[in-house]
Amino acid sequence: MLNLIRFVYMFKSVWAVLAALLIGSVFISIGGSNPLAAYGALFHGAFFEYFGLASTLVKMCPLILTALAFTVPLRCGQFNIGAEGQMYIGALFATTVALYLPKFPSVIHIVLCTVAGAMGGALWVLLPAILKAYYQLNELIITLLMNYVAIDLVSYFVSGPMLEPGAPYPYSREIPESLFLPYILPNTDAHMGVLIAVVLAILLYVVFKRTSLGFSFITVGRNPDAARFAGMPVQGLMVNSFLISGALAGLGGAFEVLGLKYRLFHLFSPGYGFDGIVVAFLGGANFLFIILAAMFLAGLKSGANIMQRAVGVETTAVEAIQGLVIIFVAASLAFRFDRSHWAHILSVRKMIQKKRTEDKQEKDS
């Protein structure tokens, strides 16, 4: 019995998600649709349909990368909530290299674009990183505010110098077809990016689990003073964690351009940078669970469109449900399995039952 209860506790996040979906169904009903049909359409569309699955994979790529971008500095005790802006700058750099560099062999040029994207992201986080590591200035506010600067900057470039002549909406010229990332599912948008993101997640898991670099990051995060006494370059490690983070986010931006949009758009990201924080949290800041969490959230997002088409529920309902899911999962984390507590309850119940049967026997006799 105790093991059964522990088993129930193990899946507390799942129960929390279900509870959130249950409350979400109230909202879908308010919106005038049948919740069961809506959820059916959502999950079937997101995971069990060829094109739906492809669009889930497409959304997974930036979600994994931004979640990793949040988790790496977090493990080092730092907060980078500027992944959104770093994505924009990464995309800007990648597009610039794709459009304005002389022609290279296709593979080399793709690599150059991705590297440029990663560098752009890292560059955008450099200022807050240095200010935090060397001057103890709150990195939260600076990274947050720099998002807006980055979005405006990209908006300037795509509506000014990089604007495609005659475009109805601010976007750049299309990148050459030789630079498109290869597809992983034929006839869909699903591109290589998501595989690279998964590989990076696994790589980071190994780095943080098995290498001294990962250990130094964690030590700095847990106790910077101890790390300093142990001779670790604390400030350098902090800056590095930020740079890795920015590079990951920038990569996410580069992949959006190279794999999906093929142009740089004004406002191309629907807030992936912030969703990444949510994914990191749902995945418990564990690099492997992040992949699963990203898949779930990407499924919700791509399923939302399918649900809207199938039963006519607004996609904004899914945004609200997404928020509920996180709040419920957060609340569920506070419930920890307490063996002695449950053992006590069980023994009391057993005693009561025993007493009842004894009473019954007495009465009968």
Add this chain to the structure above:
Amino acid sequence: MSETFSNLNMVVDFLSTGLRLSVPLVFAALAGMLCERSGIFNIALEGMILGGAFGAAVATFFSGTPVGGIFGGMLCGIIAGAILAYLCISLCVNQIVVGITINLLAVGFTAFLSRIIFEGQGSTLDLPGFKAMAIPLLYSIPIVGVVLFRQDVLTYLMYILVGILFIVIFKTKWGLSVRAVGENPAAADTAGISVTGVRYLSVLTGGALASLGGCYLVLTQVNLFSEHMSAGKGFIALAAIALGRWNPIGVFLACLLFGMFDALQLRLQFSNPNVPYQFFAMLPYVAAILALVGIIGKVTPPGATGIPYKRGMSREQAIF
């Protein structure tokens, strides 16, 4: 520049615009300051402004009076504050994550519900709002009087709140408790102050305060609700808190500065159509960043901001 400010009327006009743009910032920044003073980093200000705006719009829509709207807005803000408080204080969940979540939740909920409630008339809606009323004597002071004392009720409420918060935080016992809890919760706990209670009260009050910023947007500025209408104001407010050194008056002045920058940016945008507007649009954010860089080493935030407190829990356990 000389053309932009060619006469006194234009100066008054500019300052009034600046003040109007800074009012939502002031409400939000006062709220955030109170929370940070008590040890909770409130990044959910953005969502609270949006929630307040939504609540104000809905309540005004149904009650027909802007006063009802204020109650509706504050209710939404308090709900957001309650979520933040329960998760961050009782359950010790990471404050940044909860804040971001509340922001996302506010965007989703307000967009979804406003589409249902206003059924597509969101942008054409014309809600009753507060009109400017001049305060008789003060109004006759040249320039300053016209700028400061020909505003609406919410702006006057803002002046009063700045004063009240200053007195409460620095001159009352409760304010001392808030500061103690934010600096060193363990010591405050030992002294018999309920850390949880003080933090809850601060965050709930903060929710109500920040939502007033949203009420102002709806009831005084635009008289309608639109999705994403908070547009980063909550984040600029965060910068204003640090720039104002966690002091209500300082915070008020910092918000005024950012509001003036916003007014300046709007004015420059209109007078310089040849320069891409994005450079002006990013000006308030760049100003906020530069202001923060400028105060390096001169300010220290309350010691325990961002760190959950539970008896017997170490700092390390609180990271995620």
